[in-house]
Amino acid sequence: MGINFLMISGHPDDYTLFGGGTGQKILKDGGNVKFISMTMGEQGNPFRSGGELARLRRDCCAKVKHQYGVDIEVWNFHDGETWYSLETRNRILESIRAFKADIVVCPHPFCTHPDLRNTGNLVQDAAYFSTIRNILPNIEALSKKPVVLYPWWHEIREKVSPYQIDVVVNTEDIIDELCDITALHGSTIYEWAAFKYQMLDKFEDMSEEERLRWHRQTVIEPLHEKRAGLGRNKLIERYGQEKGSSIRYAELFELSEYGSMPDHAGLLQLLPV
Numbered sequence: 049m050g051i052n053f054l055m056i057s058g059h060p061d062d063y064t065l066f067g068g069g070t071g072q073k074i075l076k077d078g079g080n081v082k083f084i085s086m087t088m089g090e091q092g093n094p095f096r097s098g099g100e101l102a103r104l105r106r107d108c109c110a111k112v113k114h115q116y117g118v119d120i121e122v123w124n125f126h127d128g129e130t131w132y133s134l135e136t137r138n139r140i141l142e143s144i145r146a147f148k149a150d151i152v153v154c155p156h157p158f159c160t161h162p163d164l165r166n167t168g169n170l171v172q173d174a175a176y177f178s179t180i181r182n183i184l185p186n187i188e189a190l191s192k193k194p195v196v197l198y199p200w201w202h203e204i205r206e207k208v209s210p211y212q213i214d215v216v217v218n219t220e221d222i223i224d225e226l227c228d229i230t231a232l233h234g235s236t237i238y239e240w241a242a243f244k245y246q247m248l249d250k251f252e253d254m255s256e257e258e259r260l261r262w263h264r265q266t267v268i269e270p271l272h273e274k275r276a277g278l279g280r281n282k283l284i285e286r287y288g289q290e291k292g293s294s295i296r297y298a299e300l301f302e303l304s305e306y307g308s309m310p311d312h313a314g315l316l317q318l319l320p321v
Contacts (some may be wrong), residue, residue, distance in 0.1 A: 050077060054081075055082070055083045055153040056084045056154050057083070057085060058155065058167050061236060063229075067301075069223070070299050075118070083120045084143060086125050088105065090127050096239070101236070105233075123139075130162065141187075145184075154197075155167050155168040157172060159203045172306035200275050200278065215315050215319055227268055273296055280293070
């Protein structure tokens, strides 16, 4: 039986950037992968807004689900309005139990973005209660808490909580597929990047192919390269000196103390090579 890998984050395209490589490798190994976006993501775009953007982002997720087998849910919280409440925590707890998650990936609770920070706190608390039968007794409790992992995220506040790299996953062999998934998200992901990198004037004159190539070269590859650099020692430890030294792309994870705490060997057994 394969690993049940659940990722819960703030926005519909977060899967493509922060844990999707690991998720796609787990799928290829026969596991099950589900992604939940807490919000509709309808605010963060310089060209579109409101209902139009929410529907577009939902449709993009449906394409990814259809073509790549990732079970995706987009919840109907407004972008920027994820908030800690008992009702929301219980909804997340239901999802963790129903999916029988072995691994839950969520944002670090010290991310600067409110959607990410609040999602991280909600998920880790729900995971903590996942085995307690008398909380939501109508849904069967898990026999063991899932492993909870925080992916490396550029918005983590290191002064508050220094990020600890506990495990790494090589994403070189999956980078093209991640870029193809990004292409399915299309404008919902690279229009925001153009705004962030102050490229809006040049961006409007680019063809669709040029925009996707720009996004790969400016966002996706540098992000994976940075993580590989940060996790170089762990890459060498896991893959050996020769291979670990040459890996260009990686995803990094910190083990949360709110879930199960396997030893290092046990953690490696859960994650793909």
